Amino acid sequence: MWPWSSRNRTTTVTCLACGDEVTRSMAREYDKYGNRWDREDKEFEYLCKSCDRELCHHPRNELEDLLVDLEAGERDQTAFLARYLAAVEERYGPLEEPPEERREER
Template sequence: MRRSEAREYDKHGDRWERRNKAFEHLCKACYRDLCHQPRDELEALLVEIQTELGSCSQETFLAHYEELVEDRYGPLEERER
C-alpha cells in the first residue's frame, strides 16, 4: 500500500510527539476501526480499578473499565462491522 493511501498510527496515542518513535501505517479503513479514546491516563485508570475491585472476573473488570472511560471521556463509539 502506498503511504499516501495509509494513516499514521502510534500505539501510544500521541502521534504528534515524534522523538524516538517508530510509527505504523494502516489502511484508512483499519485506522477508522481503531478506538481513538485518550490513553494518557490508562495505566493509572487500570490501577485504580484493580484497587477498587481487588480480585474479580475479567468480565467485571472490563465492565467497570468501560463505565469509568465513558464517565471521564464520553461514550465509546459503536460501529457496525
C-alpha cells in the same frame, strides 16, 4: 523542505488491523500513546485508510494506563472484560444503557 516525504510515497507498510500491505501514502499513522506529534525516538505502526475510518477517533485519555493496570493480554477475554467494566464504572461512574428502542434494533 521535508526530505523523507518522497521516500514515504513508495514505502510499503502493513496495516496492524487487517494485515494488508499498502503504500505509506495510502496509510495512516497509529500511535498507541495517542500523541503522533511527539515523534522523537518513536516508530509508528500503520492502518490502511479503510481500517482507520472504522476506528473511533475520540480521545483515549488514560486508556493505555488502564489497560496496563488491568494486565490486558495476560488473561482470558471474559475475565479481562469483567475487570475492565468494573474499573471503568469505579473510575467514571455507571455505564449508561442505550434507550429501549435502540436496544431492540440490535
